[in-house]
Amino acid sequence: MTLRLTSLxxxxxxxxxxxxxxxxxxxxxxxxxxSINFRIQHLGFSWLAGRFDQxxxxxxxxxxxxxxxxxxxxxxxxxVNSNHAExxxxxxxADFLDVxxxxxxxxxSKSVTPAGDGKATITGDLTLRGVTKEVKIDxxxxxxxxxxxxGTRVGFTxxxxxxxxxxxxxxxxxxxSKEVELALEVEGVKQ
Amino acid sequence: MLIRNTTAGYxxxxxxxxxxxxxxxxxxxxxxxxxxxxxYYSPYYHSAPYVHKAIGILLLIALAARFVWRVANVKPSDAxxxxxxxxxxxxxxxxxxxxxxxxxxxxxxxxTADGRAVDVFGWFSVPSPGxxxxxxxxxxxxxxxxxxxxxxxxxxxxxxALKHHFVDRDSTLTRMWSGPxxx
Numbered sequence: 001m002t003l004r005l006t007s008l009x010x011x012x013x014x015x016x017x018x019x020x021x022x023x024x025x026x027x028x029x030x031x032x033x034x035s036i037n038f039r040i041q042h043l044g045f046s047w048l049a050g051r052f053d054q055x056x057x058x059x060x061x062x063x064x065x066x067x068x069x070x071x072x073x074x075x076x077x078x079x080v081n082s083n084h085a086e087x088x089x090x091x092x093x094a095d096f097l098d099v100x101x102x103x104x105x106x107x108x109s110k111s112v113t114p115a116g117d118g119k120a121t122i123t124g125d126l127t128l129r130g131v132t133k134e135v136k137i138d139x140x141x142x143x144x145x146x147x148x149x150x151g152t153r154v155g156f157t158x159x160x161x162x163x164x165x166x167x168x169x170x171x172x173x174x175x176x177s178k179e180v181e182l183a184l185e186v187e188g189v190k191q
Numbered sequence: 192m193l194i195r196n197t198t199a200g201y202x203x204x205x206x207x208x209x210x211x212x213x214x215x216x217x218x219x220x221x222x223x224x225x226x227x228x229x230x231y232y233s234p235y236y237h238s239a240p241y242v243h244k245a246i247g248i249l250l251l252i253a254l255a256a257r258f259v260w261r262v263a264n265v266k267p268s269d270a271x272x273x274x275x276x277x278x279x280x281x282x283x284x285x286x287x288x289x290x291x292x293x294x295x296x297x298x299x300x301x302x303t304a305d306g307r308a309v310d311v312f313g314w315f316s317v318p319s320p321g322x323x324x325x326x327x328x329x330x331x332x333x334x335x336x337x338x339x340x341x342x343x344x345x346x347x348x349x350x351x352a353l354k355h356h357f358v359d360r361d362s363t364l365t366r367m368w369s370g371p372x373x374x
Contacts, residue, residue, distance in 0.1 A: 085305035085327040086240075092328065173231055 022062030025154060025188025027073070029056055033155070033187035036075060044176030050082030050091075057107075059188055061154060063144075066120060071109040077128075078103060095171040102129045110134070122158065128167045135160050137184065152190035159183050193370050196264040200362075200371025205264065208257040209367055212250065213345070216291070219246050220342055244302055245311040251295045258288060267371070271361055276351075283348055290344060294337040300330035 027034045036052045057073035078099045080091045092099045109124035118141035126135045137158040144154030160182050164170075195202040201209070226239035233239075269277050302309050303319035304327040310316040355363035 083305065085307070086302060088305075089301065089327040089331055171231070 022060060022065065022068065023152075024058060024060045024191045026191055027055075027057040027059070028153070028187045028189050029054075031187075033185075035185045036073075037183040037185070038180050039183070040173070040180045041176040043174055048082065050080060050088075052076065052079050052105075053081050054079035057186075058191075059109075059186070061188070066114045067112050069109070069112045069120075069122075071107065071112075071122060071124065073107045075105040075107075076103065077105050096169055098129055105129075107135075126162065128162070129169065131167045133162075133166055135162060139184075147189075153187055154190075155185075155187040157183075157185055196267055197371045198265055198268045200267050200366040200369075202264070203370060204260055205257075206367060206370065208253065208260065212253055212257070215246055215250050215253075216341065216345065219243055219250070220338055222246075223338060241310070244298065244309050247295050247298050248309055248311045248317055250291070251299075254288065254291055254295070267366060280351070283344060283351075286344055287341070287348075290337060290341045294334065294341055297330045297334040297337060301327045301334060304330065 034055075034057075036055055037049065038051065039047045039049045042048045052075045054076035055073060057071065059069060059071040061069045077097045078092060080088055080097060080099075082088055082091065091097055094101075105126070105128040107124050107126050109122050111123045113121045113123070115121060120139050120141075122137040122139050123134060124137070125132050137160045139156050139158035142155040142157050145152065147153045161179050162182065163179050164173075165178065193200075193202040194204055196205055222239060222243045226235065226243060229236050229239060269280070272280065299309060299317070300320075300323070303317075304323050304325070306319045306322040308316040308318045352364045352367070355361050356365070
């Protein structure tokens with residue numbers, strides 16, 4: 001999921017108008033101005049939300065040529081957090097993320113297709129639980145420019161959806177809970 | 192019926208502690224093995240862990256009360272044991288207290304790592320010792336291994352008791368079932 005988020009951010013960067021010219025950005029995980037969030041239906045009755053607390057990533061972005069943007073994100077699967085210790089323990093186990101065997105999930109963008117109006121589609125490879133599949137992130141530029149502390153930042157938001165079974169996660173959560181939505185919030189600090 | 196132990200045998204309180212806790216420990220072990228593989232749509236998905244945790248807390252209380260009772264009572268004579276039997280049984284019995292205590296505490300730490308309390312059948316709840324992010328994982332590993340170690344101890348303990356009963360033909364097993372004669 002996180003992987004997709006990263007892609008989204010990348011895509012967004014591509015689309016973004018008006019910031020600086022091509023530049024490399026580090027996702028601001030240090031200041032926690034980025035998050036990889038997920039949500040999944042519970043029984044078809046409500047949404048269960050969680051996130052990955054630990055990840056890192058970079059992207060390149062040129063407001064003049066957003067289609068040249070690239071995004072790379074690496075997620076520490078062990079950091080899955082749904083605000084419930086017993087559930088998180090289960091999510092880290094073999095039924096779900098199997099973090100002992102697969103401690104990392106990654107997203108590597110392959111292409112960014114600007115859709116105008118600050119929006120873009122980031123296509124990339126999401127590797128989760130050892131399975132690599134192409135995902136498309138719907139990304140949007142949020143804002144960018146000089147920050148108050150002498151740096152330059154740009155931020156994107158993105159969403160995508162993955163099917164758990166595609167990544168070998170077959171624990172039966174019910175018919176309404178086969179897909180997970182990912183919501184990615186990314187702020188990059190110009191390097 | 193004698194309440195307290197005598198040098199000739201165990202009083203009813205010690206015997207009840209022994210057999211009820213044995214039943215609860217084996218039952219909780221079996222419940223634990225079974226519940227971790229339940230399907231999410233099993234009607235017992237929530238109730239099985241709930242009962243497992245509640246019995247665990249009650250076992251911890253029983254363990255503490257049993258220890259107090261043990262210290263406050265005489266120990267039935269072990270004069271008919273060989274030196275090896277005396278030493279090994281002391282180690283096994285002391286081991287039970289330490290291992291069962293650690294087993295229950297490790298289970299409690301899984302469920303309370305996020306600050307949640309453990310509810311005991313709605314009678315009372317045991318609060319979390321404080322949020323310990325990530326503690327549920329090492330606590331879970333310890334809990335699993337200790338459970339097998341405790342059951343292994345119990346099997347050795349039972350085999351030893353049966354050996355006394357059928358091979359040595361002494362009263363080691365029967366005195367844990369029947370009380371000492373009234374004098």
